[in-house]
Amino acid sequence: MTDQNPAHRAAAIPAEEAVKLQPVAQFGNHTPLRLDSGAELASIRIAYQTYGTLNDDKSNVVLVCHALTGDQFVASRHPITGKPGWWETMVGPGRPVDTNRFYVICTNIIGGCMGTTGPMDTNPATGKPYGLKFPVITVADMVRAQAKLLDQLGIEDLFCVLGGSLGGMQVLRWAASYPERVFSAIPIATATRHSSQNIAFHEVGRQAIMADRDWHGGDYQSRATRPRKGLAVARMAAHITYLSGQALHRKFGRNLQDRDALTFGFEADFQIESYLRHQGFTFVDRFDANSYLYITRAMDYFDLDADYDGIIANAFKGTKTRFCVVSFTSDWLFPTSEARHIVQALNAVAANVSFVEIESDKGHDAFLLDEPEMFSTLAGFINSAAVHRGLAKAE
Amino acid sequence: MTEPMRAPSENLLQTSGRTDLVLIADLIEPGSRVLDVGCGDGTLLQMLTNIKDVDARGVELSQTGVNACVARGLSVVQGDADADLPAYPDQAFDYVILSQTIQATRKPKSVLDELLRIGRRVIVSFPNFGYWKVRLHLMMSGRMPMTDLLDQPWYETPNIHLCTIRDFVTMCEGMNVKIENAYARRGNRIKMRFSKPGMLANLISDEAIFILSRPD
Structure with a gap:
């Protein structure tokens, strides 16, 4: 990617x-x-x-x-x-x-x-x-x-x-x-x-960000870099939760992306893969990885009950x-x-x-x-x- | 046993063709807190809001009905008379209305208990299965009666707990419920008010409206 x-x-x-x-x-x-x-x-x-x-x-x-x-x-x-x-x-x-x-x-x-x-x-x-x-x-x-x-x-x-x-x-x-x-x-x-399942999805996103070498324990700004890949993966995973299986099927099905056959590799063969990668890449232009950690945490902690x-x-x-x-x-x-x-x-x-x-x-x-x-x-x-x-x- | 019913307010009659709703609306004190259980498309709630300036709320089973009500600006939630009434606190409303709904509930007695807990007064209306046309229909044709109020065949009707006026009175007596007033109606005309409904009302009315409360 x-x-x-x-x-x-x-x-x-x-x-x-x-x-x-x-x-x-x-x-x-x-x-x-x-x-x-x-x-x-x-x-x-x-x-x-x-x-x-x-x-x-x-x-x-x-x-x-x-x-x-x-x-x-x-x-x-x-x-x-x-x-x-x-x-x-x-x-x-x-x-x-x-x-x-x-x-x-x-x-x-x-x-x-x-x-x-x-x-x-x-x-x-x-x-x-x-x-x-x-x-x-x-x-x-x-x-x-x-x-x-x-x-x-x-x-x-x-x-x-x-x-x-x-x-x-x-x-x-x-x-x-x-x-x-x-x-x-x-x-x-x-x-x-916030439900247990929702906390679980957030944790996946946070771990993706933290696993990015460019995250540097959250100190990426002073190193003039950003955990772009980690944040993009976090967004991709989260984006799936914002849609429904039915809507994904209706929009993308198993359609292939700009090709007529499977490539037998790990390029974005499917439209849904290409779509998610796009969602991830465009997201990192406008969002900060640490903000993502903090705000997802705030949601996890929310328990009015x-x-x-x-x-x-x-x-x-x-x-x-x-x-x-x-x-x-x-x-x-x-x-x-x-x-x-x-x-x-x-x-x-x-x-x-x-x-x-x-x-x-x-x-x-x-x-x-x-x-x-x-x-x-x-x-x-x-x-x-x-x-x-x-x-x-x-x- | 019976006495003439005073005519419902003219302004109420003009807003709706449904005399049962007009009668119910006419019974409500202005400015009171009202919960309409099974409020349908909100016709009664709208009338009460416009004319009686009540704090009107509704519960409706059908989500389509609920959304239509909310789009009209009414405070309505999706819910089920059998399942969702226990959530409400005691004596939260001046009136709780159950219009043409009790016969479609799974446990009419429990529902009525809940209504009397939530509201100071409960207004219940239902189709009278003791109406002479119903009796005649069953006797003559040998088939489940269908009338203006009971207009669906037995296999499609949501009305699983039909009763007569006398049945209802007997249930109220057994539950120690006070019948403050009762009205009987035939066709589009309100015929009579009765404090102790008897054989005649049970025979000549196709719909009954009861105002109930718990004895002090």
């Missing part, structure tokens, strides 16, 4: 460069971010994007939480890949999260690599990149950082917080930690705790938040049974909850794709919540 494209060997944009491209919020030593691990991040930077217009009473704020390899460019062109925003089908003018009506904020999560403080950044204690000296972060830490940003922006509460996968975990954490700040919440294709002594309903006791839980029939990474677990917890406190399971063969990734039923149900939910919030419909 050799990468011939010299452009692919370029390092991702260093955090310092990326920062110039976007709004960032700086938090100095006087307001450290206290982490679940007990450590403190003395000085942090949060990179974010906003869309739409904040109304006078600041009641139309929507926070979009991104997934493992997502970023703040939810509805605008990505500065590195040049691709459209990762959720432009959901967020934008006339979309379910209508930017003509709502003020949308999306932050790069803490530990990320698109401008927010993460392991690529300089450790103030050593003057070198953090690498593995970066403290282990959790979903709750991500949410705390987002809350800090909202505080700085003078935004007290959110009309809606939504996201899929890791984004959905943040949504649940938001609703549990700051119920009074969340009017409505849409956790999509997610769970209250344990945080509430095994009684998940207690996470939502007395909540006034309106919930819409979404799952997909072919998602085997976060199957519908996980969504039901959330719904049962919410029912147990008689919370205002809707639950839709969307028929799709596209697996976990369905939440990022064109799923008309997801859009119509969420548009209905969001519009109804907006009416209850007293937000007038867009002109």
Whole structure:
């Protein structure tokens, strides 16, 4: 698996460069971010994007939480890949999260690599990149950082917080930690705790990165190299979990890649191999290997049930938040049974909850794709919540 | 035994052709918390939200029905009256409604127990198998009755626990359930209100609507 494209060997944009491209919020030593691990991040930077217009009473704020390899460019062109925003089908003018009506904020999560403080950044204690000296972060830490940003922006509460996968975990954490700040919440294709199987897949990815000689115990930046192959393999393995067997079969079957017969070798004979290699190679251009380690770890550690002594309903006791839980029939990474677990917890406190399971063969990734039923149900939910919030419909 | 039923509010009648739902909606206090179990496409929930300003929730077995409800802006979850009611806390709702659903549950008695635990008042409606047309149909043709409310052949109907008004009353008495009010209906006209349903209501009504509670 050799990468011939010299452009692919370029390092991702260093955090310092990326920062110039976007709004960032700086938090100095006087307001450290206290982490679940007990450590403190003395000085942090949060990179974010906003869309739409904040109304006078600041009641139309929507926070979009991104997934493992997502970023703040939810509805605008990505500065590195040049691709459209990762959720432009959901967020934008006339979309379910209508930017003509709502003020949308999306932050790069803490530990990320698109401008927010993460392991690529300089450790103030050593003057070198953090690498593995970066403290282990959790979903709750991500949410705390987002809350800090909202505080700085003078935004007290959110009309809606939504996201899929890791984004959905943040949504649940938001609703549990700051119920009074969340009017409505849409956790999509997610769970209250990461399953054993999912931790297992993450471990495969991390081991692939760590097995790459260019990883150097996480200290690759000071050696001006990057564990490209390890990260690519991690992405390839993970990508399979985002799809469904049925969708893979429909898209690729056993079709051969640019050839008429098997080569009796280990080139990418099959289209699916070629596709996965492409996914791996393109991913490393925009993502940092250590960030991948830290963020997958945060997902593994996520266990809202344990945080509430095994009684998940207690996470939502007395909540006034309106919930819409979404799952997909072919998602085997976060199957519908996980969504039901959330719904049962919410029912147990008689919370205002809707639950839709969307028929799709596209697996976990369905939440990022064109799923008309997801859009119509969420548009209905969001519009109804907006009416209850007293937000007038867009002109 | 029977007395005339007051006419349902005009504004309710105008919003739906379904008089059973109109009657149920008319029984609900404005601003209350309501759970509609087996809410279908959300017609009743929509009526209650629009006219009674209730905090309306629904449970529906069919995912298609659920998604349609959510797309209309209603708070509905996919669930099963037999399996999913135990998750709810005691007395969480002012009213729990089970409209044309109890006869399709596996364990009607347990379902009713759960409903009375969750809601301060329970409104149950069901097709009356004691209706004279049903009796006549069975007697004359010797085949399972099919009526407007029971419109599927025996091998396709989800109605596995049909009962008559008298059967239902007997069950309530056995369960120490208080019948606050009951209404009988024939065709599209609400005919009577009765506090202690007897032979006549059982004979001339094709649908019954009961308001139940636990005795204090």
